[in-house]
Amino acid sequence: MKQDRMAPFLKNGKGMLLAYDQGLEHGPSKDFDDRNIDPGFIMEAAAKGGFNGVVFQKGVAERFYDGKVPLIVKVNGKTNLPGGEPISRQVCSVEHAVSLGAKGVGYTIYLGSAHEAEMLAEFGRIQEEAHRRGVAAIAWIYPRGASIQNDVSKEMVAYAARTGLELGADAVKIKYTGDSVSFSWAVKAAAGARVFMSGGPKTQTDEAFLEQVKGVMEAGATGLAVGRNVWQHKEPLRMAESLRRVIFEGRSVQEALAP
Amino acid sequence: MKQDRMAPFLKNGKGMLLAYDQGLEHGPSKDFDDRNIDPGFIMEAAAKGGFNGVVFQKGVAERFYDGKVPLIVKVNGKTNLPGGEPISRQVCSVEHAVSLGAKGVGYTIYLGSAHEAEMLAEFGRIQEEAHRRGVAAIAWIYPRGASIQNDVSKEMVAYAARTGLELGADAVKIKYTGDSVSFSWAVKAAAGARVFMSGGPKTQTDEAFLEQVKGVMEAGATGLAVGRNVWQHKEPLRMAESLRRVIFEGRSVQEALAP
Amino acid sequence: MKQDRMAPFLKNGKGMLLAYDQGLEHGPSKDFDDRNIDPGFIMEAAAKGGFNGVVFQKGVAERFYDGKVPLIVKVNGKTNLPGGEPISRQVCSVEHAVSLGAKGVGYTIYLGSAHEAEMLAEFGRIQEEAHRRGVAAIAWIYPRGASIQNDVSKEMVAYAARTGLELGADAVKIKYTGDSVSFSWAVKAAAGARVFMSGGPKTQTDEAFLEQVKGVMEAGATGLAVGRNVWQHKEPLRMAESLRRVIFEGRSVQEALAP
Amino acid sequence: MKQDRMAPFLKNGKGMLLAYDQGLEHGPSKDFDDRNIDPGFIMEAAAKGGFNGVVFQKGVAERFYDGKVPLIVKVNGKTNLPGGEPISRQVCSVEHAVSLGAKGVGYTIYLGSAHEAEMLAEFGRIQEEAHRRGVAAIAWIYPRGASIQNDVSKEMVAYAARTGLELGADAVKIKYTGDSVSFSWAVKAAAGARVFMSGGPKTQTDEAFLEQVKGVMEAGATGLAVGRNVWQHKEPLRMAESLRRVIFEGRSVQEALAP
Amino acid sequence: MKQDRMAPFLKNGKGMLLAYDQGLEHGPSKDFDDRNIDPGFIMEAAAKGGFNGVVFQKGVAERFYDGKVPLIVKVNGKTNLPGGEPISRQVCSVEHAVSLGAKGVGYTIYLGSAHEAEMLAEFGRIQEEAHRRGVAAIAWIYPRGASIQNDVSKEMVAYAARTGLELGADAVKIKYTGDSVSFSWAVKAAAGARVFMSGGPKTQTDEAFLEQVKGVMEAGATGLAVGRNVWQHKEPLRMAESLRRVIFEGRSVQEALAP
8 A cells, every 4th residue: 555644644544734824825914813823822722732733834833843743834825915816836845844844745736827837837846855755745726716716616626636636645635615425526536635624714603614524524534724713713722622523533513512 | 670669558569548637637527427536447447458558647646556557647737727828737757757657658738829839848858858768758739729720630630740750759649630531641740650549528429439449540540548438438348348359450340349 | 942043133132234235226316325325335334333234235245345244145136117016036146145244145025016926936945045054034025016005004014024934034124014013913923033124215304213113123123124214314323323222222212312 | 260060061161951840840731742741751862862961850860860961950849830929949958969860950049039038048058068069059040020020131131140150050041032142141141150041932943942042152151951842842852963063063053954 | 355357358447348249239230341240350350459358249259259359258148129128138158158268258137127137137147157267247237128218317327337236247338328427426336346338339420439438437437348439430440549548548539539
């Protein structure tokens, strides 16, 4: 069997990752408050919350990563300021990410963008270098740009998942389609590449988010890369506990919410 | 005589390749069902169906290639999502493809695209590296973009074939013109570069597809790279058997369809 | 604790830098007079004025840097002549900057520009090379281009600061928001990356400028990179003295202005 | 005196080259028939016709070059399909061309194209590498693109010739101006770089073509790179014989046409 | 004191260079006649005319440079044919220029062009390589493109000069502002980088040109890079003699014109 480079991020084949690159992707004022603007708060939440991995840009990893949770370094990034077709290019070498302790590197591909070719090519190189260095290559794949009508349709999400497989990603981070049945098509399309749901913006209720996660797990996914729904939560560790119950113990949403 | 790098993919000078990069090129929802979305199903069909080669992107090869059939790794690729002039760039190094066991690498050139120059140049480099490493360089050549009126005219298909010859491709994968006589002009234009018909979308009847293949072989081509007409078929192995009869035994379409 | 590559530019954790790349960025006729067009005048003012660092392009450093004040070499630059979306590319290698005695390299990123991706990627490479060579990587980050409405809003300045943190800058040079409370949000966003206010055009009164600097220091910033407000000043050393009182001694603006 | 890298292609300082890259540049259906679509036919005509050199793309050289005539490998190329400003990029390395036996490499520059800068730069690199490897760098220089009104005016053809000289080409291949006097200005502009007329499309009569060649030689040029006027001719060897009489023996057109 | 890489081109701190890259930049028909189209004529004029340097593209240097006058090789270049924003890219490596005997390399930057960033970056690399190899890096700096209203205003010419200083040019070649006082501002802006006036088109009278040169020298410049006003002159050596009197002996224009 193929070596599982995702093993550092899994427990019994499931995984719960804490994502924290929103400071670059969305800006601090959109997503952060006085508490979660501090990467130290996030690092601590990742450890105490039982996360299997934490996702940082290199600058945050350099200053705040403490080794208590396996590290994924995002190696490309952009702000949300420029208009036009999205393009996110490599800002961190794989060598540097590994030197920071990363067991995986993350790269975002905007599928359907007029710049898609450049990102596919760049990920192609990064995937090979990551594997030469023995770490996982994880693809964040989001259909985006003028050519995309609906980025969470069953077809589009499966296309994202499949692209990750075809390019040799160890895992893909994709959006939820909205229901477990359609999401299972994406899991099938990934054909063994690990599927993580991208958490997205904070939902109005905890229940709403946990229902998504439940659907994701029922669809056969590996887990979740969550950010705002944890660190914007009043009680991040309580939300983390609920998520663990759904992801690792297969509990119902109601059981997960129980005190 | 020139070393034939295509030899691994030939039997008595003919070849039948199973192509399976549609997950990236078209998306899983357009071409796949619950059965053929699984690369393992394809790998098995390739072996049992007596194919002389199988075409995968690197990610699929990494997870599913089992060595039972010679491997061609597609080293560029794109989705069908972006609008504008087509461009497909290298996503897999030749070195990596060879490390996966490939005896050939495939590269798509969109002739006539506003980005043609970039693809010609990239294929030029890949061809030389493939030959240095002792594997075949196979060009998928499709006229496409605003400048192309009819991509299956006799003239256009011959232009595609000739481009492969001029750039040193060991083989070209081109579309069928619709009749054997006009396709033979493309075979002449290839002037020794092996010509494989690109199978295209599933035809309404088996007979229709086999007629195409018969015409291709009568035109002097080497064979066929087929995907959907096999793995979308209810009985892929039966279709494979029919194809073998036409390609290797020179049977008529009626003989090929006989039980 | 993380090694502080900014240490050469700090005294008790505060720093006052003299910036002098306006000859390239704005042209000599816009900012210079017969006195300050001479880089030798600036080098002398930096030393006598007690500055903790001086910022030159490589050409000025090659001819005028005398080692009396720590050196930052700007490694990209542009004129203000071309229209269109701003782009500033690397014009000096990190290796060369270090050979000139630089303890830090500066790089400008125009956040929100249509060319943002190219500058983020280039800074990403420069940051790693700077750190390999043991010098600081300092990001000048200015939101600019058609997508930017207000480049000194609290949100935009904090976004600039955060981008520096995420990309691993040792320090960021950003514009002032206009008040200390909103600027403190940028300092928080930087999360440990040193924050220097960009001095900007000469203010009408010394008091006005010192009030800005006071606000910056109250917000928790590290200091100031000042150019025109010092070397366009009738008495640069007197202004430098006033700045030192605010930055290092925490004096009030009135105390700083006292003879 | 400067080493003459063109010596392999000259006899008594004159040269007659057989060009055969039209399969890529124009497509096989525009220029070829059942006979001349076969590169073997061309290779044989080159040898029997007493040509001093033959021009192939690498793919044709790999399969058909037999060493009987000195080889020039065209190292860039394009199809005539894309619209827009012309660009032709390197598709064959100089190293590879030399490994095929080439004593010269050819590169096309579209002077005046919006992409001119890229081709000038690429030829600049190729020229140096060719010379390092001891082979000639030959520039095909054609003014083309929206900025060009008349590509065969005295001024434009001389500009093409001069560009070759300035960039260090050993020889230039340029179009005929239409008369010997004006063409001699181009020869002067080349200032020692060897001038070859580009043969162009087949003329209506042999006489018409030979008159051109006569004018070219009278202008002091080195010779001719001819394609269609030879291999589209009913009797290629007879045309070759006529050309030799004009080029090497200085005969009149009537003498050249005599049986 | 800083090593003066311009020393080979100076006599008592002044210099007179003969420029001859107009064959590429303007085309032979615009500037040349039967005499000066011959680079041998120029090489001889440079030696006999007492010039301190001669400026050639590599191709001309390869064929005609005889070592009698120090050599500057222009390492970028373009034709005047393409419309749009000007871009001139590297066509000769510094290594190659040095192998031809060059003691300096020249590079043109079109300040204000939409492609300015590419030229600044390329010059930045060339400057460092030239200095590593011990030769001067000389910047031809011309404001040009849609953003430029007046390329010879005091402000624009000083901006050009300053850009050369900032990027580490040993010398700049800039246009004359029209009077000595305003040109002296450019000399100040250059702050030690040697300033050479770009000779420009042939003036109607010798007196007119010598007045310009007189103004340039009074402004404190190092000298002149002249082309057309010498080699389009009926008596190039006589004009050279006049120029020497102004540049090296400080004579008046009338004295310079005396027989």
